[in-house]
Amino acid sequence: MADELFGNIMWDDGRRLSSGIMTLATGETVRFTLDGYGPVESVTEAARNTINFIVANEPLVRHKIAVSLLGLYREWNDGKTIPPEELGRKLNLKEIAFLDEGGGELCYTAGDLFTGHWVCVQFDASGEIGEPELEG
Secondary structure (H helix, E strand, C coil): CEECCCEECEEECCCCEEEEEEECCCCCEEEEEECCCCCCCCCCHHHHHHHHHHHHHHHHHHHHHHHHHHHHHHHHCCCCCCCHHHHHHHCEEEEEEECCCCCEEEEEECCCCCCCCEEEEEECCCCCECCCEEEC
16 A cells, blocks of 8 residues: 555565554654554554654654663663763664554664663553563
């Protein structure tokens, strides 16, 4: 399926989801997936609004996540501190999962900050960010 915002959205039968690659306001590209158990025929308005918010505001979201991770960073690094701006620069958005009703999950690689774990955070349709969690 072709979409003016998303570009080409493809069905992956093996993973049972629709996905593609999108470009953020920073010029970075990121893989995305769309909610659903079959090929997507159209993107819901709620998902579209959420996507527009993330594309436009990802640097602010990244900073909020970095601030939330400061305590966890100290725990994982023997009490060392790091400025939130530096921590945020080390987060690289790799995948976004969007839900039909809006919201979803952002997943970042974090370099060597958390011994190779990814940082994932849920967000709702209004762009409100939950608490980051380590995965992997």
